[in-house]
Amino acid sequence: MTMPETDALTDDARVDDAGARGRAHLPLERRIEAILMVADEPQGAVHLATALQAPVKAVKAAIEALRADYDGQQVGDRPAGPERGFELREVGGGWRIYVREAYDADAADFVLTQTPTRLSQAALETLAVIAYKQPITRGAVAAIRAVNVDSVVRTLLGRGLIREAFADSETGAIHYETSELLLSQLGLNSLDELPPISPLLPDGEEDVLA
Numbered sequence: 276m277t278m279p280e281t282d283a284l285t286d287d288a289r290v291d292d293a294g295a296r297g298r299a300h301l302p303l304e305r306r307i308e309a310i311l312m313v314a315d316e317p318q319g320a321v322h323l324a325t326a327l328q329a330p331v332k333a334v335k336a337a338i339e340a341l342r343a344d345y346d347g348q349q350v351g352d353r354p355a356g357p358e359r360g361f362e363l364r365e366v367g368g369g370w371r372i373y374v375r376e377a378y379d380a381d382a383a384d385f386v387l388t389q390t391p392t393r394l395s396q397a398a399l400e401t402l403a404v405i406a407y408k409q410p411i412t413r414g415a416v417a418a419i420r421a422v423n424v425d426s427v428v429r430t431l432l433g434r435g436l437i438r439e440a441f442a443d444s445e446t447g448a449i450h451y452e453t454s455e456l457l458l459s460q461l462g463l464n465s466l467d468e469l470p471p472i473s474p475l476l477p478d479g480e481e482d483v484l485a
C-alpha cells in the first residue's frame with residue numbers, strides 16, 4: 276500500500292524535527308556558525324531559529340556573541356580573544372560572514388594570483404546569464420538554468436569574475452553583477468560591447484535572456 280503524499284511529508288518533517296532536537300546539546304553559537312559558513316545569502320534570526328529548532332531570543336543572543344567574539348571582544352565570562360580576519364555583518368535584514376575590511380586586499384591578492392584553471396561549462400553558462408541579466412539573484416539564475424548554481428556562483432565569486440551588487444531590502448537576496456576583471460579578461464571596455472545574445476540562442480530561448 277502506497278503511503279499518501281501528505282503522510283510522507285509529515286513523517287519527513289518529524290524526522291527533521293527529531294534530528295534538530297537531537298543536536299540541541301551542541302553549542303548554539305557553533306551551530307549557527309556552521310550554517311553561516313556555508314550560506315550564500317544573509318540569514319535572519321527567525322530563519323536560523325526555525326532551522327535549528329531554537330528560540331529566536333536565544334538565536335539573537337548567540338549571533339551577538341559570535342559577532343563580539345570575531346571582533347575580539349569579551350563575551351560573558353570568556354576573556355577577549357584576538358580579532359579575527361573575518362567578521363559577522365548584518366546585511367539586508369540577515370547575518371553573513373565576510374572578510375574583515377582590513378584584510379580584503381590580502382584575500383583579493385590570493386584569489387587573483389592563483390594559477391588559473393579553465394571554467395567548467397556550468398560556470399561559463401552561469402557567467403553568461405549573469406553578464407546579460409545583471410544585476411540578478413542566484414535564485415533567478417537557477418530558474419533560468421533549471422539547476423542549482425550555489426557552488427558555481429561561489430566559484431565565480433572566488434575568481435573575482437562576479438561580485439555582490441546589493442541585497443534586496445525586503446528579502447535579503449543578493450544581486451550579482453560582473454566585475455571589471457571579467458571585462459579585462461574579455462578585452463572589453465564596457466558591457467555594451469558584449470555581442471547580441473539572440474543570434475547565439477536556439478529558437479524559443481531569446482525571451483529568456485533578452
